[in-house]
Amino acid sequence: xxxxVRMDPLLEKELELAAKRQGITKSxxxxxxxxRALNRKDPYALMQQLKVEEQRPDYQxxxxxxxxxxxxxxxxxxxxxxxxxxxxxxxxxxx
Numbered sequence: 001x002x003x004x005v006r007m008d009p010l011l012e013k014e015l016e017l018a019a020k021r022q023g024i025t026k027s028x029x030x031x032x033x034x035x036r037a038l039n040r041k042d043p044y045a046l047m048q049q050l051k052v053e054e055q056r057p058d059y060q061x062x063x064x065x066x067x068x069x070x071x072x073x074x075x076x077x078x079x080x081x082x083x084x085x086x087x088x089x090x091x092x093x094x095x
Contacts, residue, residue: 005030 007015019029035041053059087093 015026015029019026022029024032032041054061
C-alpha cells in the first residue's frame, strides 16, 4: 500500500542523506524507522544483522566506542583549538 508523507524540505534532505549513508532508499529508511518505533524490529535480529555487516570487507565503524580509543568531544584542548582557528579566520589576535 502506498502512503504519502509531507515533510519540511530540510527534514527530507536529512532523510535523503541518512538513507544514502546506509545505502538504502528513502522508503526503506522510513519503513525501518516506523518498524523500530512500533517495536517490530527484534533486537536480537538487529544484532545478528550487525554482526553480518561487520564481516563485510567494506565495513567502516561509525565510532570507536568499544575500542577504548575515543576521546571526549568537548575538551579544553579542542575548545582552545577552535577559538584559535576562529580568531585566525577572522583576523583577530589572541588576547
